[in-house]
Amino acid sequence: MPAPTSGIALFGYYRSAVEVASYLRTGAYRVVIIDDHPGNLEKARKAGYETAELDFRNDSELAKLGLGETIETIFCLFPDDAENVFLTLSARALAPDIRIFSIAHGRSAVPNLRAAGANKVIETEEISGLRIWDIITRPIVTAILDHTLFGQANLNVTELQIPAGSPFIGRLVSELELETQYNLILLGMVDCKLEEYFVYSQRVKNTQLQAGDFLVVIGPRDASASLKQDLLGERS
Secondary structure (H helix, E strand, O other): OOOOOOEEEEEOOOHHHHHHHHHHOOOOOEEEEEEOOHHHHHHHHHOOOEEEEOOOOOHHHHHOOOEOOOEEEEEEOOOOHHHHHHHHHHHHHHOOOOEEEEEEOOOOHHHHHHHHOOOEEEEOOOOOOOHHHHHOOOOHHHHHHHHHHHOOOOOEEEEEEOOOOOOOOOOEHHHHOHHHHHOOEEEEEEEHHHOOEEEEHHHOOOOEOOOOOEEEEEEOHHHHHHHHHHHHOOOO
């Protein structure tokens, strides 16, 4: 956990920023909401956040934030991947040592964000609809965000279906030991019997897996790929 003076800037006060800011508020962080839309900033101020209105496309305005000095970490949370890439490029050029966390809404944006200088990228393409924003409000994600901010791995949220004939059918979720066996954190699952209702991980430990269920996990891409192979029974 950083010192209370550590500054974190969230760019784009959309739903993702609302959820991330809510989490950061529980820690010893100074959070600043940055946007160039007055309506978004008004919502942020009413929610009790420090705000700054500026055009992130203008380097002279961006430099006024104190990137790399009073602001040590930024979140690029615009709904447009191109804007997140542009912001990442600009911030990295102004502050070579700053930590940059970005959301990628499409898989094609991930290499662009990494090339632009993002330290950590979470790809959301592999998870359905707005479920990720619902997930991120849950207590289990506090550890994930800390690992993402201050850890080493680039994380991906992935939805993996239990196929017919999978060797995992009939096993309890708790028996999978995803953290120790795969280096993955289970966020929850979609129970096929409940018509795609999302059940958070704290409530599914004793759930027996069936064909058609989805596991929603977060972790390195290669770890998710290994789990997917095991679900299919393709690894010896």
